[in-house]
Amino acid sequence: MIKVTYVAHDGTETVIEAEEGTSVMQAAVSNDVEGIVGECGGSMMCATCHCYVDEAWEARTGQRSDDEDEMLEGAASEVTERSRLSCQIKLDPSLDGLVVHLPEEQL
Amino acid sequence: MALAPLDGAITLDQLSSDPYPIYRRLRAESPVLRVASTGRTLLTKAALTKAVKDNPELFSSDDPQTPMKPAFRAHTLMRKDGKAHFVERKAISKALTPKRIKADWGPLYEQLAEDYIARLPRGETVDLFTDLCGPLAARILAHILGIPEASDEQMMRWSQLLIDGAGNFGWKPEPFAASDAANDEMDALFAELEPIRRGEPDGSAYSLMLTADDPIPMSQIHANIKIAIGGGINEPRDALATILYGLLTNPDQLAEVRAQEAWDKAFEEGIRWVAPIQASSRLVTEDTELGGFDIPKGDTVMTIQASANRDEELYEDGESFFVFRDKNPHQAFGNGPHHCAGAHVARRTVGKIILPMLFDRFPNMTLPNPEDVVWKGFGFRGPINLPVVLN
Ligand code: HEM
Ligand code: FES
Numbered sequence: 001m002i003k004v005t006y007v008a009h010d011g012t013e014t015v016i017e018a019e020e021g022t023s024v025m026q027a028a029v030s031n032d033v034e035g036i037v038g039e040c041g042g043s044m045m046c047a048t049c050h051c052y053v054d055e056a057w058e059a060r061t062g063q064r065s066d067d068e069d070e071m072l073e074g075a076a077s078e079v080t081e082r083s084r085l086s087c088q089i090k091l092d093p094s095l096d097g098l099v100v101h102l103p104e105e106q107l
Numbered sequence: 108m109a110l111a112p113l114d115g116a117i118t119l120d121q122l123s124s125d126p127y128p129i130y131r132r133l134r135a136e137s138p139v140l141r142v143a144s145t146g147r148t149l150l151t152k153a154a155l156t157k158a159v160k161d162n163p164e165l166f167s168s169d170d171p172q173t174p175m176k177p178a179f180r181a182h183t184l185m186r187k188d189g190k191a192h193f194v195e196r197k198a199i200s201k202a203l204t205p206k207r208i209k210a211d212w213g214p215l216y217e218q219l220a221e222d223y224i225a226r227l228p229r230g231e232t233v234d235l236f237t238d239l240c241g242p243l244a245a246r247i248l249a250h251i252l253g254i255p256e257a258s259d260e261q262m263m264r265w266s267q268l269l270i271d272g273a274g275n276f277g278w279k280p281e282p283f284a285a286s287d288a289a290n291d292e293m294d295a296l297f298a299e300l301e302p303i304r305r306g307e308p309d310g311s312a313y314s315l316m317l318t319a320d321d322p323i324p325m326s327q328i329h330a331n332i333k334i335a336i337g338g339g340i341n342e343p344r345d346a347l348a349t350i351l352y353g354l355l356t357n358p359d360q361l362a363e364v365r366a367q368e369a370w371d372k373a374f375e376e377g378i379r380w381v382a383p384i385q386a387s388s389r390l391v392t393e394d395t396e397l398g399g400f401d402i403p404k405g406d407t408v409m410t411i412q413a414s415a416n417r418d419e420e421l422y423e424d425g426e427s428f429f430v431f432r433d434k435n436p437h438q439a440f441g442n443g444p445h446h447c448a449g450a451h452v453a454r455r456t457v458g459k460i461i462l463p464m465l466f467d468r469f470p471n472m473t474l475p476n477p478e479d480v481v482w483k484g485f486g487f488r489g490p491i492n493l494p495v496v497l498n
Contacts, residue, residue, distance in 0.1 A: 032434075039440065039442070039446050039450065040442070040443060040444065040446035041157075041160070041161040041442050041443045041446070042161075043163075043443055043444040043446070044193075045196065045200070045444055045445075045446050045448075046446055046450070047204065047205070067193075067197070070197065070201075071197075071200075073201075073204065073206070074200070074201070074203075074204020074205060074206050074207065074451075075204075075205065075206065076205040076206065076209070076451075107205065107371075107451070107454060
């Protein structure tokens with residue numbers, strides 16, 4: 001299992017244990033983490049799974065693709081260098097302990 | 108395993124007049140059921156409908172036999188999968204993102220809503236379905252799409268004719284003749300406007316698609332606009348009418364929605380309670396299995412999101428309109444790659460702008476005879492009239 005911490009906009013932290021191979025979005029949705037919606041089920045069509053990867057983890061989560069970049073442009077909250085679509089981050093053991101921050105709004 | 112049971116009793120008329128008691132029974136007794144009158148396998152539980160929509164490889168939108176093709180005179184993104192779908196979807200969705208809608212279009216939407224609401228007479232009985240819901244949805248969409256030169260009447264007529272054609276499963280000639288005429292009108296207008304939207308980019312869907320770095324073919328630009336016309340008027344219209352019905356028949360909830368300014372919650376509950384698009388079809392590409400039954404390749408399954416939205420496994424008393432649910436994981440906008448491209452537009456315009464404005468202007472609006480409201484539809488559903496007294 002891989003540990004992921006979601007830090008809500010108001011600072012509330014939710015820690016969950018997710019299975020390897022699932023995405024940061026899926027893990028949030030199946031554990032009822034508020035602040036990640038993920039309406040399109042991870043098909044990169046909705047931008048309601050926006051998150052900011054914690055500085056310490058930036059290097060390990062990898063780069064966003066061009067398609068992801070374009071979709072992110074439309075996200076409801078501010079997009080920064082650390083913005084990702086959480087459905088595009090797959091969990092593997094190197095991400096055990098991952099911390100992501102959630103935006104003010106997704107819709 | 109066996110094939111799903113076959114039902115010969117359920118009629119299309121029953122499904123159109125009041126499907127909910129039937130769906131409730133099917134959720135309990137036969138969540139996977141071949142219904143002879145529809146020619147489809149109906150799926151009525153939330154887990155099943157979501158699983159199907161999230162798996163486009165196995166459950167394809169690409170149905171070569173769809174009447175949608177002649178109706179739109181094109182193979183549209185709604186009926187494509189994979190990369191082909193993604194490319195066309197990306198081309199239009201740029202105009203429909205939360206950011207564009209909030210930052211660039213917000214003030215215009217508010218102005219349009221204000222104009223249309225200001226025209227309504229105070230102290231009289233008005234059918235909001237015909238006098239507000241339809242025309243306002245049409246006007247807003249005409250601007251988003253970049254064809255504001257089209258009249259409300261044209262937008263609504265085109266939309267209906269496209270939908271009627273796309274639903275012409277009996278392949279009768281008349282609906283296609285009518286949709287052909289509408290296509291001629293639309294194509295002529297699009298051609299006339301092309302140089303303007305290209306020359307003076309305005310952020311509308313048409314303009315963005317025309318001026319993209321790597322534009323999709325012109326035929327598909329037209330098809331995309333038509334899909335949005337077919338899918339972007341009746342649904343917000345029906346959603347608005349449904350929500351108004353829900354609030355006006357539950358005055359205690361209305362009072363609380365007002366106090367908390369919970370219009371967005373009211374919006375989500377309205378489309379959960381009676382989903383404007385009740386059902387979608389997917390073609391099965393490989394022999395598979397659903398809910399313990401064999402589903403053969405070539406079968407067409409129908410996801411009944413209307414029923415998924417009342418599934419007892421997700422909702423307590425899903426049959427009732429109740430705005431203040433803890434959670435509302437409804438499927439009214441679909442799931443997976445074909446998740447509604449206009450979801451943000453609908454949420455913003457109906458939920459954040461129109462509803463509060465309408466109740467602000469007519470704080471004592473009433474629906475004196477809810478029993479006079481007629482509900483209709485199997486594939487698409489909503490009230491077809493809404494006689495309210497505006498005060
Ligand atoms: C409350 C209002 C609305 C509801 C409930 C709704 C519902 C839906 C649903 C369920 C689908 C998926 C169909 C499927 O899976 O086969 C869909 C697709 C679509 N909707 Fe909406 N819709 C609404 C408003 C709008 C608006 C305002 C627009 C246009 C601005 C729009 C444009 C589209 C488009 C283009 C698609 C096709 C997406 C694709 O195939 O990738 N919708 N809608
Ligand atoms: S879940 Fe829709 S883009 Fe990530």
